[in-house]
Amino acid sequence: MGRAPLTIPPEIRSRLKRLMLGTRRDLGSGGFGMHPSRNKGAGLEFAQYRAYEPGDEPRRIDWKLFARSDKFFVREAEQESPVAVWILIDASASMAQADRSAPDWSRLDAAKLLARCTAELALMQGDRFGWVALQAGALGVADPRGGRAQIDRLQIDFARLTAGGTFPDAGTLAPLWERIGTHDLVLFLSDCFDEGGIALIERLAKAGREVLAVQMLTIEERDFPFDGGYRFLDQESGEALIGDGKALRDTFLTRFAAARAALDERLDRAGIRHTAYVLDEPIDRPLQVFFGRGGEPR
Numbered sequence: 539m540g541r542a543p544l545t546i547p548p549e550i551r552s553r554l555k556r557l558m559l560g561t562r563r564d565l566g567s568g569g570f571g572m573h574p575s576r577n578k579g580a581g582l583e584f585a586q587y588r589a590y591e592p593g594d595e596p597r598r599i600d601w602k603l604f605a606r607s608d609k610f611f612v613r614e615a616e617q618e619s620p621v622a623v624w625i626l627i628d629a630s631a632s633m634a635q636a637d638r639s640a641p642d643w644s645r646l647d648a649a650k651l652l653a654r655c656t657a658e659l660a661l662m663q664g665d666r667f668g669w670v671a672l673q674a675g676a677l678g679v680a681d682p683r684g685g686r687a688q689i690d691r692l693q694i695d696f697a698r699l700t701a702g703g704t705f706p707d708a709g710t711l712a713p714l715w716e717r718i719g720t721h722d723l724v725l726f727l728s729d730c731f732d733e734g735g736i737a738l739i740e741r742l743a744k745a746g747r748e749v750l751a752v753q754m755l756t757i758e759e760r761d762f763p764f765d766g767g768y769r770f771l772d773q774e775s776g777e778a779l780i781g782d783g784k785a786l787r788d789t790f791l792t793r794f795a796a797a798r799a800a801l802d803e804r805l806d807r808a809g810i811r812h813t814a815y816v817l818d819e820p821i822d823r824p825l826q827v828f829f830g831r832g833g834e835p836r
Contacts, residue, residue, distance in 0.1 A: 544654045544693055550822050557829040559659050561723050561748040588612055588686050622682035623660050623667040624718050625653045628728030628735060634701035637757045643817055645754040646701045649727040651821050656725055657692055674703040705732035718747060726751045730801055740808045751805055751812040752824045760816050762787045
């Protein structure tokens, strides 16, 4: 879908303003999602101006600049935040899967927009954020930084990112262990079908990293609305299954539910907070689950 999925709809942006990005460690310091990086004031190095947006605090408006330009601008400060958010985005071939009813809205498109919303939430709170595109052969890595320029870089990187190939092997993933810090927050966006991906986040969690996982699912995986003869193709292995959709439906839904339950149990054992996202749901639903008041992950 090109750059279009990275445009956050106004209603989603409004809901993001009510969320508080945080980790389990924050529970003992003023409530869930509260951490020192929200404190802004004197002593912080000025980074840049940006246009005023509804919901910004009036005290952050530069009134002298308003007097000269007759426009509202907000001062942003560059600061080292105690929270750095890493967005790990699966870009293997299976993430290209989309529904017949919306062929231009794939798992990867949704993951990109969810990552963009997460970055915007981090920006609102003054947190640093970075990302890793997980694809066989090489990793696309942007170390966590703050500021609007980092959003611009994300836009450029994600516009170029397409799904293809398999999930990266252990050798390709090796640099991550030195780059993701002990106190960093990790958000994993994937269909969770690759053993390598689950092993990756289990290892990160075992090493003390705070890991959140979102399983990206299509509507057809949830509902299996096929009726008639179909050729079902595995996008990564190339294996095909030919059968009658209606006859296969009950078996597929039973086995798929069992596989999801097994995944949920595995992530629970690893201490990984997790939820699932289906392509017809509001894109901020996982963030509401993780960071909204009263939201409980599945």
